[in-house]
Amino acid sequence: MKIIDVDIVSFRVTSNMSATKWGYSEWVPETEVIRSFTRIRTDDGLEGYSEQGFPYYFYTPSQDEIEQLVKPLLVGEDPFDRERLWHLMARHNRFAEGLLGNIDCALWDLAGKFAGLSVSRMLGQARNKIKAYASTAPNLGDPDEYAAHAVRCKEAGYTAYKVHANIFWNPRTRQPAPGRPAFPKEDVEICAAVRDAVGDEMSLMLDPWGVYTLEESIWVGREIEQLGYKFFEHPMHERLIEPYRKLCEELRIPVCGPELAPGGHFTRGEWVLQHATDIGRTDVNFGGITGVKKTLDMYESFGMKCEIHVGGSGNSQILAATEEDTCEYYERGLLTLDMVHPDTAPYLQAPVDPMDENGYVSVSEGHGLGVELDWDYISRQSATE
Ligand SMILES: [Mg+2]
Numbered sequence: 599m600k601i602i603d604v605d606i607v608s609f610r611v612t613s614n615m616s617a618t619k620w621g622y623s624e625w626v627p628e629t630e631v632i633r634s635f636t637r638i639r640t641d642d643g644l645e646g647y648s649e650q651g652f653p654y655y656f657y658t659p660s661q662d663e664i665e666q667l668v669k670p671l672l673v674g675e676d677p678f679d680r681e682r683l684w685h686l687m688a689r690h691n692r693f694a695e696g697l698l699g700n701i702d703c704a705l706w707d708l709a710g711k712f713a714g715l716s717v718s719r720m721l722g723q724a725r726n727k728i729k730a731y732a733s734t735a736p737n738l739g740d741p742d743e744y745a746a747h748a749v750r751c752k753e754a755g756y757t758a759y760k761v762h763a764n765i766f767w768n769p770r771t772r773q774p775a776p777g778r779p780a781f782p783k784e785d786v787e788i789c790a791a792v793r794d795a796v797g798d799e800m801s802l803m804l805d806p807w808g809v810y811t812l813e814e815s816i817w818v819g820r821e822i823e824q825l826g827y828k829f830f831e832h833p834m835h836e837r838l839i840e841p842y843r844k845l846c847e848e849l850r851i852p853v854c855g856p857e858l859a860p861g862g863h864f865t866r867g868e869w870v871l872q873h874a875t876d877i878g879r880t881d882v883n884f885g886g887i888t889g890v891k892k893t894l895d896m897y898e899s900f901g902m903k904c905e906i907h908v909g910g911s912g913n914s915q916i917l918a919a920t921e922e923d924t925c926e927y928y929e930r931g932l933l934t935l936d937m938v939h940p941d942t943a944p945y946l947q948a949p950v951d952p953m954d955e956n957g958y959v960s961v962s963e964g965h966g967l968g969v970e971l972d973w974d975y976i977s978r979q980s981a982t983e
């Protein structure tokens with residue numbers, strides 16, 4: 599089998615998330631946006647898609663990238679040579695890491711469709727249900743509002759809840775802000791109110807998305823240790839490794855990261871050697887299914903956990919192919935105050951992460967990535983040029 603074409607399928611959806619000028623997201627009234635996924639076509643009519651069934655975050659290639667980088671490299675190649683193609687893309691100095699992840703996911707989707715198996719079964723399934731944590735949207739409001747939301751999530755079945763507190767946001771003016779100064783005192787007040795409201799048995803985590811200094815991170819880390827929080831994620835900017843090493847030395851609570859540092863398993867291996875993190879972190883934006891699997895095997899070999907960042911189909915397929923001892927949770931969200939379950943995107947026939955009353959997400963057994971696309975919606979809303 600040979601790859602004969604790669605293109606982008608684009609369609610219109612509404613979104614209520616928008617980027618601020620400081621590079622973080624804010625919630626806005628619903629506006630129309632274009633969503634796209636990559637389609638790889640083969641000479642026997644088989645197709646693979648990069649779509650994760652998740653409404654934001656994942657890398658979206660441009661038409662120029664497809665024409666100038668992807669097609670010259672992939673057209674004519676055997677789509678089952680994923681490892682060889684992964685290294686060709688990873689060595690290519692103009693191939694963004696997210697683009698590599700996007701194409702790799704589409705190749706796995708295609709291979710699963712050929713085999714008649716989900717990606718997790720192709721990798722070797724370890725489980726088909728993953729413990730979920732409710733992941734809040736940031737900047738939800740005051741401590742009481744977070745606390746009431748956490749209680750509703752607990753009642754919906756979640757056994758774990760992750761706070762995104764005041765991120766690129768000033769809680770005093772309730773307006774987007776540049777990230778610094780951060781608001782560690784206000785963040786800890788939210789963490790304390792949540793613990794107080796849900797009791798001791800619910801697992802809690804804090805993710806300040808890199809806005810703290812080392813000194814602030816040490817202070818907040820010690821406070822949430824006292825509150826029995828389970829891990830402290832991405833507290834500082836991830837271009838810095840040495841402050842993370844110092845932070846891990848200072849704290850008993852496990853520090854989780856790096857989440858956004860480029861370089862996949864290559865970079866994360868250096869963090870492990872530096873003892874700059876206690877729990878790893880990655881997602882399919884960092885090298886796709888192939889790249890994340892390499893990363894997880896690396897962490898497993900050091901006896902470390904790696905918590906997978908964000909939801910979506912590719913990440914859930916990898917979680918299903920990895921033991922809970924290495925990857926404990928599926929991140930389910932981001933949830934605003936009026937949500938305990940994520941909305942199902944209108945271009946999907948089924949949600950990618952249905953959760954049971956015990957707080958476990960079931961993983962699709964559909965072929966490939968297992969995303970059930972609504973092609974009627976996609977063609978009706980087509981924005982493909
Ligand atoms: Mg995070």
